[in-house]
Amino acid sequence: MAHPAPPLVVARADLAALLFIRHFETALLELFAQGRVAGTTHTCLGQEYIPVALAPLLAGDHVFSNHRGHGHYLARYDDPAGLLAEIMGRAGGVCGGVGGSQHLWRPDYLSTGVQGQSVPVAAGVALHLQQSGRGQLAAAFVGDGTFGEGAVYEGLNLAALWRLPLVLFVENNGIAQSTPTDRQLAGTIAGRAAAFGIAYAGVDTDDVGEIRSAVGPLLAAVRDGGGPLIVEFRTRRLGPHSKGDDSRTPAELAALRSADWYARTRALDPVTFDEIDERQRARMAAVLADVANREPAGQWAGTQWAAA
Amino acid sequence: MNRVADDLNAALHKLFEADPSAYLLGEDVADPYGGAFKITKGLTTRFPGRVRATPISEAGFTGVACGLALTGNTVIVEIMFADFLFLALDQIVNFAAKSVSMYGRRLPMRLIVRCPTGGRRGYGATHSQSPQKHLIGVPDLAIYELSPLHPAAAVFAEMTAAAIPCLFVEDKSLYGERLPAGDRLDDLFSFDRLGTHARAYADRSLPVDHLVLAPGGMLGRTLAAARRLLLDREENTQIVVPSRLYPLDLDPLLPLLTAAGRVSVVEESTAGGTWGEHVAARINAAVRLRHPVTLVSSADSIIPAAPQLEAQVVAGADTIYAALATGPLA
Numbered sequence: 026m027a028h029p030a031p032p033l034v035v036a037r038a039d040l041a042a043l044l045f046i047r048h049f050e051t052a053l054l055e056l057f058a059q060g061r062v063a064g065t066t067h068t069c070l071g072q073e074y075i076p077v078a079l080a081p082l083l084a085g086d087h088v089f090s091n092h093r094g095h096g097h098y099l100a101r102y103d104d105p106a107g108l109l110a111e112i113m114g115r116a117g118g119v120c121g122g123v124g125g126s127q128h129l130w131r132p133d134y135l136s137t138g139v140q141g142q143s144v145p146v147a148a149g150v151a152l153h154l155q156q157s158g159r160g161q162l163a164a165a166f167v168g169d170g171t172f173g174e175g176a177v178y179e180g181l182n183l184a185a186l187w188r189l190p191l192v193l194f195v196e197n198n199g200i201a202q203s204t205p206t207d208r209q210l211a212g213t214i215a216g217r218a219a220a221f222g223i224a225y226a227g228v229d230t231d232d233v234g235e236i237r238s239a240v241g242p243l244l245a246a247v248r249d250g251g252g253p254l255i256v257e258f259r260t261r262r263l264g265p266h267s268k269g270d271d272s273r274t275p276a277e278l279a280a281l282r283s284a285d286w287y288a289r290t291r292a293l294d295p296v297t298f299d300e301i302d303e304r305q306r307a308r309m310a311a312v313l314a315d316v317a318n319r320e321p322a323g324q325w326a327g328t329q330w331a332a333a
Numbered sequence: 334m335n336r337v338a339d340d341l342n343a344a345l346h347k348l349f350e351a352d353p354s355a356y357l358l359g360e361d362v363a364d365p366y367g368g369a370f371k372i373t374k375g376l377t378t379r380f381p382g383r384v385r386a387t388p389i390s391e392a393g394f395t396g397v398a399c400g401l402a403l404t405g406n407t408v409i410v411e412i413m414f415a416d417f418l419f420l421a422l423d424q425i426v427n428f429a430a431k432s433v434s435m436y437g438r439r440l441p442m443r444l445i446v447r448c449p450t451g452g453r454r455g456y457g458a459t460h461s462q463s464p465q466k467h468l469i470g471v472p473d474l475a476i477y478e479l480s481p482l483h484p485a486a487a488v489f490a491e492m493t494a495a496a497i498p499c500l501f502v503e504d505k506s507l508y509g510e511r512l513p514a515g516d517r518l519d520d521l522f523s524f525d526r527l528g529t530h531a532r533a534y535a536d537r538s539l540p541v542d543h544l545v546l547a548p549g550g551m552l553g554r555t556l557a558a559a560r561r562l563l564l565d566r567e568e569n570t571q572i573v574v575p576s577r578l579y580p581l582d583l584d585p586l587l588p589l590l591t592a593a594g595r596v597s598v599v600e601e602s603t604a605g606g607t608w609g610e611h612v613a614a615r616i617n618a619a620v621r622l623r624h625p626v627t628l629v630s631s632a633d634s635i636i637p638a639a640p641q642l643e644a645q646v647v648a649g650a651d652t653i654y655a656a657l658a659t660g661p662l663a
């Protein structure tokens with residue numbers, strides 16, 4: 026995880042996506058600090074490369090995101106204003122401001138805020154996709170801490186029994202809120218996959234291209250009826266769990282930051298990097314200026330019963 | 334003749350014939366076993382792939398059902414005993430019901446959660462519960478109850494048309510009961526309809542001394558009490574059996590409620606935070622009654638196993654009669 030890694034070669038479009046997510050999340054934390062956003066948020070600072078690497082592999086599939094889902098959304102949809110408006114409760118939010126940071130929906134994308142819940146639901150979507158026979162899969166992003174939830178195992182058992190096209194992308198950032206992984210997870214995620222006879226791959230690199238070449242063929246096997254798959258990314262959470270609630274020591278945080286992809290990518294070609302970085306920073310500033318000036322999200326239509 | 338269990342089974346077969354997107358998931362639902370109460374018999378044989386026996390994983394298979402509903406399918410889940418519903422509540426309350434509206438748009442969720450309910454079988458505390466009261470007031474979660482006066486096919490059609498998750502509570506003591514042929518229930522009582530409610534009566538032209546709201550599982554016990562009230566006390570009872578308990582459609586009942594001598598709500602749920610209390614509050618807000626609503630429920634207790642102990646807890650015909658036969662004899 027924190028071992029010295031080589032400079033990263035990243036295609037321009039991928040680098041732009043990585044940097045945009047970085048600036049989006051950084052801006053969000055600033056907005057919270059300024060009291061301009063209500064509620065809560067969980068940034069994916071440090072983990073941006075996972076959704077960026079996976080996005081092109083998952084076009085046409087169903088994706089289940091979680092509380093730490095902004096990167097999942099931004100890498101998949103070119104709709105930062107929709108996401109920011111959703112988070113800020115402004116007009117034009119993805120879900121009209123009803124969902125907020127962790128409840129997003131698009132026709133083949135959904136995030137929810139109850140850990141573990143999405144695994145059986147994604148298995149159900151995978152069953153639907155299996156029956157439709159078009160080679161699509163259902164993918165769910167979960168954290169390491171979510172492996173404490175029983176629903177995960179009920180879902181995995183069913184997915185393995187029925188050979189469903191279900192993929193869990195585990196973003197193992199070594200911590201769940203304040204609890205280090207070694208204090209909440211006995212054994213390993215690989216061991217748990219093995220217990221169900223589920224294919225497993227561990228990913229230690231944060232190189233977007235390497236991830237794609239490693240994961241692409243595994244997804245192809247899932248699409249071909251090979252049954253479920255767990256891919257565990259050993260990654261880093263650079264920011265707080267939500268806002269200002271980081272329980273780790275300065276030394277731990279410094280080690281994580283020094284391993285971050287940002288500096289290593291820049292080292293390779295600072296001129297190009299800075300140029301793209303600046304453009305993405307400006308793009309985020311424009312999105313923020315647009316959304317912050319919008320009206321608050323309109324009336325809540327309420328439920329059927331309330332409306333009847 | 335046709336029993337309630339056969340009617341349920343036939344309704345499921347009909348639903349699967351008509352709806353190619355229909356799925357059913359539950360424990361031991363596959364042939365030749367056909368479910369703990371045999372309600373699903375024949376389905377896996379005719380619709381393999383869409384009707385699936387699952388591991389003992391209420392949260393898991395209810396979650397799978399949610400995923401199927403989310404992608405536009407009609408899904409029925411069988412919870413073997415209603416007590417086990419609690420293992421699936423995260424999926425039902427936090428996922429299925431909330432997803433209908435929490436994404437700022439209405440997502441159709443055609444999910445029916447069937448659960449055999451209630452005591453009087455000697456199964457004891459973990460296999461006899463009436464869960465209705467725990468699920469009242471969940472936005473976009475409707476509660477229906479099986480009734481011998483509501484053919485199951487029509488109720489399934491109503492639930493799927495609503496496109497919200499529905500809990501379908503089946504008092505397991507009803508499974509072996511016969512369905513009425515025509516509108517006669519016995520030598521004294523007949524029934525008709527008030528909107529989607531069924532109404533049992535002895536003589537519609539007489540003033541109503543007792544108007545009793547009773548979900549399907551309580552019909553037999555309430556009829557027995559009504560018979561005694563009529564024969565022993567010459568008091569006239571009408572029994573309203575709603576198919577949908579929550580939200581309750583009160584409008585078709587307003588004239589009856591205003592005219593009735595006494596209004597009661599009976600249920601098998603144990604006392605405390607009950608459906609009846611909720612209905613009484615609705616009635617109080619809607620009409621001015623002469624007497625407070627009488628509530629009849631089981632005692633505030635777990636359900637004991639031994640039949641004589643269970644009978645001390647679970648509301649029966651005697652409980653209902655004792656609660657209603659109060660004033661002086663007519």
Ligand SMILES: Cc1ncc(C[n+]2csc(CCOP(=O)(O)OP(=O)(O)O)c2C)c(N)n1
Pocket residue numbers: 092093138139140141167168169170171172196198200201202262266
């Ligand atoms: C069922 C449930 N319990 C608790 C929480 C509160 N909670 C939100 S995120 C989180 C930590 C999750 O850790 P992990 O799965 O490792 O993901 P990470 O936050 O590290 O990305 C907790 C405890 C929750 N959302 N859902």
